[in-house]
Amino acid sequence: MASETLLAEYEARRAKALAGGGADKYAKRTAKGILNARERITKLVDGDSFIESGLFGTSAVEPHLADETQTDGKIAGYAKIGGRDVAIVVNDFTVKGASTSYTNGRKVGHMKRTATERGMPLVCLGESTGARLPDAMGGYGMGMLLGNDNTQFRRTRETPMVAAAFGPSFGSSTWMMCISDFAVMHKGATVAVSSPGLVSMALGQKVTAEELGGWRLHSDITGLIDQAVDTEEEVFEAIQKFLSYMPSHHNEAPPDAPVPAGSGTDMDKVFGMLPESRTQVYDMKRIIRCVVDKDTMFELKPRFGKSAVTTLARLGGKSVGIVANNPLHRGGSLDADACRKIVDFLVLCDSFNVPVVLLVDTPGFQIGTEAEKAGAPGRIMNFMNAMTLLTVPHLSVIIRKSYGRAYVCMGGGRHSDDIAAWPSAEISFMSPEFATKIVHGVAFGEPGYEEKLKDIEKGADVWGLASVYAAQAVIRPQETRDYLIRMLDVYKLRISKGVGQHLMRTWPTSY
């Protein structure tokens, strides 16, 4: 065959493959304001850095449907984000609803293996209907399609994994969201095991997609996602930003970034952010914004377990993970959700060599029937265990209250490399008001209460902690940023070149 003929066939096949589910389907999505798969790739990656793997893949189960199954519905390949290599899988909903079948399963598996073995982040953009039918039906279908790669859902956190959900994201896209280190949802997407249609058929339950797996459910109640954003563009920005804090793989330190102008300029105001009365609350996020490099706060799970804040940020240009109590919610008392969120974040930071800073102001763990029903003691012990397994540098700053077991979980004793306290710190086993009743038998309003309270409060200030070297420093609040930058340098992992031991690398991805 003449070379011209071969090349003509190549171009024709290539054009057909790039046409995906067809121009009409793409145009309908465009008319609705929904980006198509290849448009999403263009917006996600650097310039023209995408190189495709498996462009000519089609259905292997039904080869006669080759024309209808271009790329087999999942576009895979390599690209650069922020100048660094990544592997990507982007679902093309116009091809059989990006349902999972034999060929695209091989593509996804290869991307995940390559990313894992060669040290690149893996990014999966989801929109999917689930397993392809009838391909997966019956013993033959199941035997051919399901479970033949036992690394498919294995997470040993060698490289950061990111997932996004657009539109209906049932089945594989939902699984990817759940096993990822960062899961971002476009508002309007559905993350669920199965569709409202199947739920209606199987259970007789009428439910909307939003009720079944909308962003509010996952942001506020399940905590399965890290962020929900309004536009598709914001999804790509979130992925790019998340990856900027991460190393490409677990055997290197995260990349440094320039320190933005204006960082730390409000530190002289930081102490004024605390209310004068110890019974009043404030928003810890204001203090975090003030301390970290300007505009580098990147909060995860902001609507879940809100009495804790977990946020990536930079200090002096270096990636850090901040774990803070937020008195604005529940007075800063940690409930089961807050503990779950913190553990999730500690696992992320330890797995990818991101040092941790704990900012402490908590009256303790949440008590009461609701907390116990939510399994609080188990979550607290998971938190405790995670703190004992944390091998990246971790520093604790006690801003105000630090009581009871929460004192230890938030880095007390030798659960931090270094503990600094503000002069406003108060440390004790429980709130002095309750201790007065337990120790002296007098409650608020009863004769002798004020005198006994004063007695109990005596040892609760910062100086007792400093005198027994359980706080290594008492610092002026305005020096907090400089102190942390210096101490992160002091405690850096010189011997292992910034790489921790990753003792939590197999911790469940949600629990």
Add this chain to the structure above:
Amino acid sequence: MARIEVKSEITGTVWQLKSKPGDKVESGDTLIVIESMKMEIPVITEDAGEVKEILVKEKDPVAEGQVVAVLEG
């Protein structure tokens, strides 16, 4: 106009009412203050709107998740 229910995120006792029916409120405003764990815990609205009902009074006990105010917004 949507009916918006505002809930207490913690079990405690109503300490102060900071809003009343007819008030226009913005996202982030404190509607009620709950006393719990010896602290003053605000009930904050996420949504802007007009206060239609305040469902508790001072010294009332409230449970976690209890609807304490209704807005229209």
